Amino acid sequence: MSSPPSVSLTRFLIEEERAGHINADLRLLIEVVARACKTISIAVGKGALGGVLGDAGTPGAASINVQGEAQKKLDVLSNEILLEANAWGGHLAGLASEEMDHSQPIPDVYPRGNYLLLFDPLDGSSNIDVNISVGTIFSVLRCPDGVTHPTDEHFLQPGTAQVAAGYCTYGPSTMLVLTVGHGTHAFTLDREVGSFVLTTRGMRIPEETKEFAVNVSNQRFWEAPMQQYVGDMLAGKEGPRGKDFNMRWVASMVADVHRILTRGGIFSYPLDSKCRDKGGKLRLMYEANPMSFLVEQAGGAATTGRVRLLDVEPTGLHMRVPVFLGSKQEVETATRYHREHDAAHGQVAAA
Numbered sequence: 001m002s003s004p005p006s007v008s009l010t011r012f013l014i015e016e017e018r019a020g021h022i023n024a025d026l027r028l029l030i031e032v033v034a035r036a037c038k039t040i041s042i043a044v045g046k047g048a049l050g051g052v053l054g055d056a057g058t059p060g061a062a063s064i065n066v067q068g069e070a071q072k073k074l075d076v077l078s079n080e081i082l083l084e085a086n087a088w089g090g091h092l093a094g095l096a097s098e099e100m101d102h103s104q105p106i107p108d109v110y111p112r113g114n115y116l117l118l119f120d121p122l123d124g125s126s127n128i129d130v131n132i133s134v135g136t137i138f139s140v141l142r143c144p145d146g147v148t149h150p151t152d153e154h155f156l157q158p159g160t161a162q163v164a165a166g167y168c169t170y171g172p173s174t175m176l177v178l179t180v181g182h183g184t185h186a187f188t189l190d191r192e193v194g195s196f197v198l199t200t201r202g203m204r205i206p207e208e209t210k211e212f213a214v215n216v217s218n219q220r221f222w223e224a225p226m227q228q229y230v231g232d233m234l235a236g237k238e239g240p241r242g243k244d245f246n247m248r249w250v251a252s253m254v255a256d257v258h259r260i261l262t263r264g265g266i267f268s269y270p271l272d273s274k275c276r277d278k279g280g281k282l283r284l285m286y287e288a289n290p291m292s293f294l295v296e297q298a299g300g301a302a303t304t305g306r307v308r309l310l311d312v313e314p315t316g317l318h319m320r321v322p323v324f325l326g327s328k329q330e331v332e333t334a335t336r337y338h339r340e341h342d343a344a345h346g347q348v349a350a351a
């Protein structure tokens with residue numbers, strides 16, 4: 001019995017357009033981002049042979065980005081690949097990146113479109129030199145009507161305004177995970193053919209889980225409700241949660257979230273006293289929002305520990321937020337710990 005014909009990303013997007021879920025411009029935009037990810041995947045795959053490992057800048061003069069972080073060569077290269085690929089397509093009005101201080105309108109020499117693209121060109125940078133999965137994360141918004149040269153303020157739209165989001169993981173296989181607001185779907189790169197093929201239509205995150213992902217080395221800096229929440233999980237079945245939990249932490253958000261979309265779990269990067277003044281560690285616009293859209297479309301949940309992440313009003317392009325996402329019931333439990341603590345201590349829910 002012959003196997004069903006494989007569905008390429010191109011065919012999948014054309015079917016989404018026929019279903020009225022996306023228009024031709026958004027379809028082309030996603031195709032262009034996917035092609036850029038293929039180019040990044042090749043560079044990542046070459047590793048030391050491609051001279052792409054290590055820090056950008058020169059010895060003694062590291063190249064520091066708007067986050068105050070030393071850029072890796074692959075952070076810079078991936079950013080350039082995405083900028084070049086998206087400049088001339090005619091479906092964008094502007095783009096913004098983790099690696100750039102401000103957004104950029106599409107140059108006047110090129111036709112302009114109605115969408116805004118935000119991306120984390122290389123996620124999991126601390127894992128680049130040690131050959132652990134890294135990725136690219138992207139989010140798509142509409143450009144406000146009548147705006148031809150968008151500036152940072154035009155990007156400041158809540159996560160609920162996203163029309164598409166996705167990530168690409170560069171691991172043992174290269175995978176693209178995508179939503180246009182009608183479920184979350186996974187594609188695997190067929191390296192021989194050079195195209196993404198649909199491998200999971202309609203990913204579903206189990207509502208319950210026994211697996212959590214958090215950088216426990218930050219425990220002493222956590223808020224009291226987070227200490228309690230993780231302490232109760234670590235207490236196992238003898239403890240208040242009545243079940244044993246396992247822990248995973250890859251330190252590449254794309255890899256940790258991909259595991260959760262595939263088999264469930266909860267991922268969190270909570271507020272702690274080290275990052276409190278910044279509002280958190282992870283960035284709302286090109287990390288938390290796209291991942292939350294993908295997770296919610298797969299039946300999961302995403303909060304800041306206090307409020308739904310997709311409802312957060314952005315105040316800056318590189319705004320940071322606490323993140324809890326994954327299996328619905330577990331995220332609700334983690335959020336309850338924070339809300340009950342706030343209520344008991346007369347604290348009003350912040351972001």
Ligand SMILES: O=P(O)(O)OC[C@H]1O[C@](O)(COP(=O)(O)O)[C@@H](O)[C@@H]1O
Pocket residue numbers: 098120122123124125126215251252253254
């Ligand atoms: O080093 P830590 O504290 O474990 O943090 C790891 C987190 O930081 C990140 O690497 C931040 O992203 P970038 O690599 O894009 O800066 C996430 O991918 C990951 O979840």
Ligand SMILES: [Mg+2]
Pocket residue numbers: 120122123124253287
């Ligand atoms: Mg990142």
Ligand SMILES: [Mg+2]
Pocket residue numbers: 075098120121122123124125
């Ligand atoms: Mg990054």
